[in-house]
Amino acid sequence: MFYTNNRLRALAVGLALGLAPLPFPGGHAQAATAEAAQQQYNIAAGPLNTVLTRFADVSGSLIAGNLQLAADKQSPGVSGSFTPDQALARILAGTGLVADRDPDGAYVLRDAEAAGTNELSPVSVTAPNQYSVQNSLSYDRGRIEALQPQDMKDLFKNESSVSVGGSIPINQKVYVRGVEETAMLVTMDGARQNNKVFHHNATNLIDPSLLKATRASAGVAAADDGPGALGGSLAYETVDVGDLLAPGDSLGGFLDGRYASNGDTVTSAGSVFGRANGFEALGYVKHTDGNDYQDGNGDTAPFTAPALLSGLAKIAYQGDGPSRFELSHETVNDEAARPYRANFAGLDGGRPVPDSRIYDLTRENTVFNYSRDTGEGYWNPKVTLAHNETELETREVPLSAPDTTIVYTGITESLSATLKNVFHTRLASVSTGVDYYDDSAVFRFEGDPDLEENAQNTGAFLQVRQPVGDKLDLSYGVRYDQQDFTGTDDSEHDDSGVSSNVFAEFFVNDHLSFNAGYADVWGGTALAENFILNGAWDYGDQKPVEAYNHTFGGKADWNGFFAETNRFETRISNGRVPSFSVGPNEVADFDIEGYDVSLGYIGQRGEVSVKYANIESEKDGEPATSFDGNYFTAPLGEIITISGAFRMPILALELGMSTEITLDNDALEAAGNEQEGYTVVDLYADYQATRNLSLRLSVDNLGDEDYTDRASYGQEFATVDTLLEPGRSFALSARYGF
Template identity: 25%
Template sequence: MIKKTSLLSAAIASIVLPSFAQESIETVLVVGEREPGNMLLDDEALQRIQAATLEDIFSNQSSVAVGGGSATAQKIYVRGFEDVMLNVTVDGAQSPGELYHHQARVQLEPEFIKRIELDAGAGAATNGAGALTGALRVTLKNAFDMLEDDANVGALVKGTYMANGDNGSKITGSAYGRLSDNTGVIVGFSGEDRKDYADGNGDVVEATPYQHDRSFLKLNSGAGHHSFDFTLENVADSATTYERPNLTNYAGRFQLSDQELNRNTVSINYGFDPSSEAVDLHITAYTNDSDFKVQRQNADVIYGEGDFGSIGFDVRNSTSVGSQNITYGIDYRADNLTSAQNATPPFAWGTTEQSASVTGVYVQDNWAATPQLNIAAGIRYDSYSLEGDSGVSDGVDISDSGISPNLSAAFEVTDSLELRVAYAQAFRGVTIREAFFSGLYLHDGTLESEKADNIELGIAYEKNNMFARATLYEQNIENFIDVEYTGGDVWGYWRNVGDAKVEGYEFEAGYNFDNITATLGVWDADNTLNGEPLSDRNMGLGTTIGRTWLGALEFSGSQSLQYGVNVRFVESEKNSVVEGAPDKESYSVVKAYGNWSPVSSLTVSLTVNNLLNEFYYDHATYTYLGAPSNTYVGYPAMGREVVASLAYRF
């Protein structure tokens, strides 16, 4: 087996022109190609597979893994690193805060999504401040995405039934209309009621039910050179779990708890494009507020609760100068946290109020140097500030600033073959971390800012009906910040615990027939902290995931009939969570789906998740614990689930 570090170093040394970072999203969309790991998913793809959870959304995406078990606890891992280091936006609104490390951070409603874009790894200056492992951008639908032909109004109602365990149901609806030739409005709602699910052995897994209620409103308008979007989104999730929703009651002392999570996001986007090479202006302003509460059912004391609020803006302009397109701007975000925890012995119960801000300026240049050579280069400067206003963080005052450069080059060897090499750095100053832990762990004045670098080598081939793409990468994160238990008079401190690293590769290939599309891919990421493999205990950083193979076969019998199958095979992986822990076992997951539209207004869908009813623990799920339990403490994945839906468009 070729050692990946040696191969990467040799390959980069052989490139005369080194490079930095990902292309900006605007360039990627024009080119229409995405490297493996740089994902682009649209509404049509999400509807085909009847995506309902994060696990559904990313189930067949290269370099992305999502933990199993209840949707309440599902976390996203990109190249093995957890999403807390990923810059996540919804219609331009940043969602930076983590609330509770046992709970999912990113909450999305697939029915509302128009497009999801992922740029993996530290990259372009336009990715935003602190994007150590990349950027995930979500764009919600507007009225004109839904209106048919010249219709002025419309509506969609969809009912879904999930047959597994104690079953579940979901209803989704939206109404949309044209207020004028260039102005539209859409409102949508979604309510999902999921009972306890059953694993691959047919056993019902207790403490896994949840209720998801989501709604959104989006107003969009355009007149002349101006465009305007206003988005309001609400997420309200509740569940009955143990106080740690990603862990079973393995110790026999965990209490059933009521879990609540809410997110309210408001974003305003304004664009001005007067068909001038000098001006293409885009302004985003937003507020984002998330809160959580964990309440034991048998006690009056709140186990943990917190509110994480953000407000910010991004002002950018693009200017074309000859063969160059230069994007430059300024962004700002202010965060506020109030939280409390009573999960520990009473001496360590604590509260906190914190405020933080980050101001950044950036420039990103995309230059078509020759018909065959494209160069992208950029840099951003960010200034961070964190203050503790009360509680365990009272008196904390930390500030720092740093730069994040990037450079990349893509060379078209032939009309069908392209080579790409890239390098980028990302800087993240000390800012508000997890809400729950912030009411428990103290600052001792020793924290340093985190710094990441990412180097990639890519190759892409596309000719006639065939394509193949591959990426080799290596990323380092210095001064990773985590909590450190010390005991004694205080529970512990926030500390720089070391340097994290990932080495990996991604490959995918496919062929398009007249009405059949076949794809095959594989990815592998070896993640370490201070030279030791990551384990499930590295919450907030990442975990080890076995080499993953992805296959898909899709048929389009006619415009009214589509069906297909996805296969995901994960190889076994050594589990370093404790000494003597068993390997994370390999598993295969098969998904089959079909969509039939007998008339244009009606769609009948049937999906079977985990078709072979395999019993397994997803590698992105907390699984095993040592003494005294020496057992699996995480939740097994859901067994076979039949999902049937009926959608009617008025």
């Protein structure tokens, strides 16, 4: 309970804003007398809510404030002997928050800008892979919750340099600065993702509702990100209990419901999570069902009904020390009738095929993580052991034999392990270790022997992150990889190579900086997609794929206004493009280059941004089409995104919008068609009805535009009937937390 007028005022203000006070365990008398006493703290870096909970347990302090301020932030933790004031200042360093002490000894969290104070400078080195100067994109839980993404297209809708082709989750592919995710190192909770199953479906089927963070290092990835980062790295992290549970609470949960008018789509989800005595447990499940959607012309798009089922289970233990043990299992499934080729509606000419077939796609990811991150010293190990599997089963009734069903099954699997340690020295943070993967691609057809390719890779890496004075941040590293590859004919091929990277950011002053980076990447031999594997292939000599990346740019910010520009290029040599009939060793060279610009403003009441990207892709010196760019790139051209949000705290209301504008792209006119431009506008209104109930009303594709997404397959070919995106849809979402 709160005992003073100040505490009552904090409670009243919180209730007026639809927010909750943050009670912490500990006696009132202890809080009142704790200011002068020094105590020993050993609280590891992690979600700010979790770190604050441990601080309250150790110090006996009480904390009040706006729950949402802390919910999406990471803390560097604290280690050493400090007063509560000193310890809390270190915990809040770099978060943009401060804590004011009330006369009764309680702390009240406030936004540093709103409080008119300067944000504290970080006092410890940030853990690798949480923040890196090389990150070209970084979303935390707060950003993801604000977007409330239903699919990957929603997740990246405000990024002009990130495109997602496909109109439904099972056919969506992500392109970061023009590079398809197959040519990037993709991880989920640190686990390598291997999902080159079939080029007509999604590369990685992911439910973004499960995510607490997304980071991309486009082009220039760090050595400790992992092997094979040809076009950079793309990392996803699923939510922890600390991201969902308020400080001081031991049990919680939520129920989600959503109805969208286009396709009468109903989404239901729920989660329960808790913690006690250092143990944490979380369970989550989500299901989406409905009918085929209508496109902007008012026509029904056949075989597009939603059928997504996803879940997450996670247990963890972290005592008073910095060591954390975590085991998670995540699964996503989509099973329904889809267009025969799931990424476009039909094809004029070619062999006759049924209109549809069943696609049953399941991706499962099981990960064990152990970490000990003190933010200082020489012993900060991390161990990741993981198993990832994606299985696609297609079932079709052939036109020539309508009484039979043909079943094809493709399975990609990855066993991976990473052991690393971070040495925090006075001059730099040094990450070093080894990693391993065993990837396989299997194709099964009843009556025939299984066809399989396999690749095993062992790597060693060193990455240094080094501030030089207060003007220069450096990140540079090297890795060595040795790969053993086995073909469908059981032939074995061994190879090895070295990769290196360097990235630098120079700060002219507090408002202006410039950056540049370079990476050369050795990627070995990538597995072929399993639906084209051929037991008659003759492998012979293979050429390992290599990539060369460079980027340079600048950033400026002043009083909430910001601007950023980047110039980038990725060149891929000997990119593997195998063919069932031609053979396994077909290769091509790709050159993907462009630039992006962003302008905007972030203030206490809202934000607005305008982003522009211009990306060109070539294959063997000619403009790359969406066909011959499979696994590597797609024709994108010029894309503009405009997004903004306006918050009215007194009314507990937020209004927002996002717009995507693509310009006509005639680079591929020789293929049959130019890519036509379009403008799509989405609107939303969020309302915090009560402390526990939040509502969102949204309108997607406000103008009922009939269009094919710029990154979707086939729009440049006159013979391809593309999948138009959904037309206008009204949606109402609700979340009840308890």
